[in-house]
Amino acid sequence: MTLLSVILTVLSTFLSNLETKTLQSDFTITVAEEINAPMNYPGTLTMTGPCFRLEMFSVDAAYDGKTLYMYSPETDELTLSNPTEQELLEANPFLYAKALVNVSNITERTVTGNPSPVTVITLTPKDQSIGINRFVLRVRNSDLMPMQIEIKEGKKSSILKMKNPKFITTKPVYTITPDKDTYVNDMRL
16 A cells, blocks of 8 residues: 555545534634734534534634524624635635645654644645645544644644544534524525
8 A cells, every 4th residue: 555545545534534424622723924923713613524513703603505604693693695615615624625635745644642643644735826835634543533734824824723522423503593683694695
């Protein structure tokens, strides 16, 4: 078995798990630029395939496979839209990883250490003009659970650290139902 097929087996199995199982995790996103201090943003994520539920920045977001729901408790406003594929890739880094597989050079290495070994998969786009320099995914070897994603774009880096990720068996709801007084801004075509 060649190294590339082993890498693609780990990556393919990981991405397949995300299509068929429901991932749930708390997380922190750290966004840094060379000239600014890093900013940290906590949140929670539940996802199955392209569908997700996300709470971050005092906003609740959900995508049910067709409609993107964005709810702001501060303004009690729910915005409904039909997102483009690019908007979904920007909102969900796991979908972004899947999209990068066919247009990237892929390297893999195993890092042993505390608390358990991880596989580090680096996707480097062949065409650097797409704006991203590299996408690094750290997956725990024991169960192929995502632990961290780092996206490097020029002088900016974004790091998503998962906290206690797990696959759940309960069926999540990937919609947001407004209260009767919530303003609904329906931008769907």
